[in-house]
Amino acid sequence: MMDFPLILHFFVAFIGTLGFCLLFHVPLRHIVYASSGGGLGWITYVYLTGTGNSPVVACFLGAIVVSLVAEVFSRAGKEATTLFIIPGIIPLVPGAPLYYTMREILDGDFSSAASMGAQVLFMAGSIAIAILMSASVTRLLVAVKNNLSANRS
Amino acid sequence: MDKAYQKKVLILALYAGELMMKNGAEIYRVEDTIVRICKACRIPYVECFATGTGIFLSLDKGGTDDDVYTFIKRIHSTSTDLMKISQINDFSRRFSSTDLSVEEGMDILRNIDQQKPYPKSIRFLGAGLVGLAFCFMFGGGWKECLLSLFVVLGTHFISGVIGRLQFNQFIRIFLSCSFATVASILLSYAIPGILISPMIIASVTIFLPGVSITNSARDLLSGQTLAGMAKATEAMIIAVAIAVGVGLVLQLWQISGGVL
DSSP states (O other): OTTSOHHHHHHHHHHHHHHHHHHTTOOGGGHHHHHHHHHHHHHHHHHHHHTTOOHHHHHHHHHHHHHHHHHHHHHHHTOOTHHHHHHHHGGGSOHHHHHHHHHHHHTTOHHHHHHHHHHHHHHHHHHHHHHHHHHHHHHHHHHHHHHHHHHHO | OOHHHHHHHHHHHHHHHHHHHHTTOOHHHHHHHHHHHHHHTTOOEEEEEEETTEEEEEEEOOOTTOOOEEEEEEOOOOOOOHHHHHHHHHHHHHHHHSOOOHHHHHHHHHHHHHOOOSOHHHHHHHHHHHHHHHHHHTTOOHHHHHHHHHHHHHHHHHHHHHHHTTOOHHHHHHHHHHHHHHHHHHHHHHSTTOOSHHHHHHHHGGGOOHHHHHHHHHHHHTTOHHHHHHHHHHHHHHHHHHHHHHHHHHHHHHHTTOOO
């Protein structure tokens, strides 16, 4: 997947996420931000898998990028964070590994199917954990900030 | 401040909660919104319990001759409409910071409820873009991308038709994915030399459980273990529906002598 420049990958993932924004009825003024979040997450994933990292780690870091970008946009626009996370996370959801697991099962190659299936599970889990972690870090930062401003006044 | 007022607040809060849940909000956000609306109407004792399929709400004004009102609301259909979530979020913030009356609140919520999603043509455009982009991302060339655009449009259309027939989610996704696979296989016969894998992957992408995974994680973080696990299970069931829908068709094709 590294035979194309990263900027092209960003652009394509941007288009894909844009499609999901239209399906999920994201307000017009947020569509560009939500789509660029999806693009950034995807190029993180592509870059990391291209440099030889495991897809699970790449997926985890990609989801971290998506949700941190989403937290920033949602603070800036006073919006719900899910508005940016839900479309942005879709490129990372393991649809292709799910399909290849199915193919391996049909070919009767169960050991490949098991390792591919485990990869699907771990990728989905890593997305969930990435969302959890970035949300809790944001909550922690907000709590610290509120605490500081309360102490000062 | 009579009992009728309490009932009106109850209906308003439940309506807001129902709208949020029907449009794919997290459970903790639903509970939070309901409690915030009730507190804004100066009702001191509010208990709300929401699961993925219903809302339970009790409220009490706390006086000696006030009754406790309890209501259960069953939520049936769920879809994803982030515009409505954003607007209700905005509404609940506005409702608690200014003194809108309960009737005005009901009017605003009704307006939000009656909003339509983006028109059909735009949603089809969205589905087409998804097909085009995801096919490229998973290794398709320009021929596959163009074809998968049409496959996704067809899949989206089929999914809409099955959705209108009131089938459940599993059947809808299963049948739509089967359709996508059949269409991809037939196209690969019509035009020799194209890969079917990127096309099938791109067309099942519109059903991937991204919403369930996201909401499940965020609910689990907020201590909503029940709703979080329910959403995780939903994600699993969707994944199984996709895999079975695609796999069954591929298998039948191989049994009947076709080459993949």
